[in-house]
Amino acid sequence: MTERRPIECVCVYCGSSVGSNSSYSVAARLLGGELVKRGISLVYGGGSVGLMGSLAEAVNSDGGSVLGIIPYSLEPEEISGKTPGQVVVTSGMHERKTQMAARADAFIALPGGLGTLEELFEIATWRQLGHHEKPIGILNVNGFFNPLLKFLDNTVAEGFVSAKTRANFIVDDDASELIEKLCVAYLNMQPNEL
Amino acid sequence: MTERRPIECVCVYCGSSVGSNSSYSVAARLLGGELVKRGISLVYGGGSVGLMGSLAEAVNSDGGSVLGIIPYSLEPEEISGKTPGQVVVTSGMHERKTQMAARADAFIALPGGLGTLEELFEIATWRQLGHHEKPIGILNVNGFFNPLLKFLDNTVAEGFVSAKTRANFIVDDDASELIEKLCVAYLNMQPNEL
Ligand SMILES: [Mg+2]
Numbered sequence: 001m002t003e004r005r006p007i008e009c010v011c012v013y014c015g016s017s018v019g020s021n022s023s024y025s026v027a028a029r030l031l032g033g034e035l036v037k038r039g040i041s042l043v044y045g046g047g048s049v050g051l052m053g054s055l056a057e058a059v060n061s062d063g064g065s066v067l068g069i070i071p072y073s074l075e076p077e078e079i080s081g082k083t084p085g086q087v088v089v090t091s092g093m094h095e096r097k098t099q100m101a102a103r104a105d106a107f108i109a110l111p112g113g114l115g116t117l118e119e120l121f122e123i124a125t126w127r128q129l130g131h132h133e134k135p136i137g138i139l140n141v142n143g144f145f146n147p148l149l150k151f152l153d154n155t156v157a158e159g160f161v162s163a164k165t166r167a168n169f170i171v172d173d174d175a176s177e178l179i180e181k182l183c184v185a186y187l188n189m190q191p192n193e194l
Numbered sequence: 195m196t197e198r199r200p201i202e203c204v205c206v207y208c209g210s211s212v213g214s215n216s217s218y219s220v221a222a223r224l225l226g227g228e229l230v231k232r233g234i235s236l237v238y239g240g241g242s243v244g245l246m247g248s249l250a251e252a253v254n255s256d257g258g259s260v261l262g263i264i265p266y267s268l269e270p271e272e273i274s275g276k277t278p279g280q281v282v283v284t285s286g287m288h289e290r291k292t293q294m295a296a297r298a299d300a301f302i303a304l305p306g307g308l309g310t311l312e313e314l315f316e317i318a319t320w321r322q323l324g325h326h327e328k329p330i331g332i333l334n335v336n337g338f339f340n341p342l343l344k345f346l347d348n349t350v351a352e353g354f355v356s357a358k359t360r361a362n363f364i365v366d367d368d369a370s371e372l373i374e375k376l377c378v379a380y381l382n383m384q385p386n387e388l
Pocket of ligand 1: 122
């Protein structure tokens, strides 16, 4: 077995809104800075609005590498202003998510809406099905995800999710700590192509 | 504007486990009976295991119409025993979900695991993006979804989901009541092709 190289690229799922207080965009920018500090590139859903924009601009202005992946159909709605860094335009939503997942070594969910939740649960389902062996982190800013984490505990208690699958979600409220946990998890996993 | 016909087909997302107590499979069978009583056909993810199996078997044995849509890749894992009714095998997971959504007039989530959550949030995201105008119900058996509903309220309070989008989730703990609510919502919506 060859040793796995460290994490080189993280895919971040997050809101196309900034949220109702500034702590969310502060957290997004801090996460961006922590990625750049470690030489980890960012892949995300593209655009310059919401937390997606805050994060991408932070990585770009700190000299990091940013790749935004945008479906052709969403361009008018999600792209207000220029996406920092490089852009790939895909034919649809599914191709977008597939490309985001394939390019990343790990995933982080920040606060967001239905799209963010869908992306988080899709990548977690793909992990459960053995389609990839890449760690999944949740940056629990302000305890935003607490009720969701409680719900996930409930799915285990009620027999719908195994404790092993539940443990695939790595949670921290600090960006630096979360990245460190993901790096350790990544090196301990068997590589599997997405 | 022509009047919309009533709901003819419901897509149900639910666990491939039965859960830790019998109330879940009882609820799945009751839901199946209520669909048949109204002449509404079922489309689901196929197979005879878990709540998916309980539901499909109930519809089938009551003389209702069942269509299971199974991706080729999942056949060995999810199909233990025969799928009641008719089966369509798709090339992949994405094609499966697209076909399930296109054939249904409304959606219901029962308790389940990560796959169920992914399906629920995907169809809700597609609704938010205007890809369809079909109502989305949650059958809240035993309060299973309470922490998730609390989390959704939190996404609104924190500015990531609009109150209008939050209201797209129609919730009831009674199958008959839930179907009635979905039928009313369906007739009040503008039809939009998926
Ligand atoms: Mg999905």
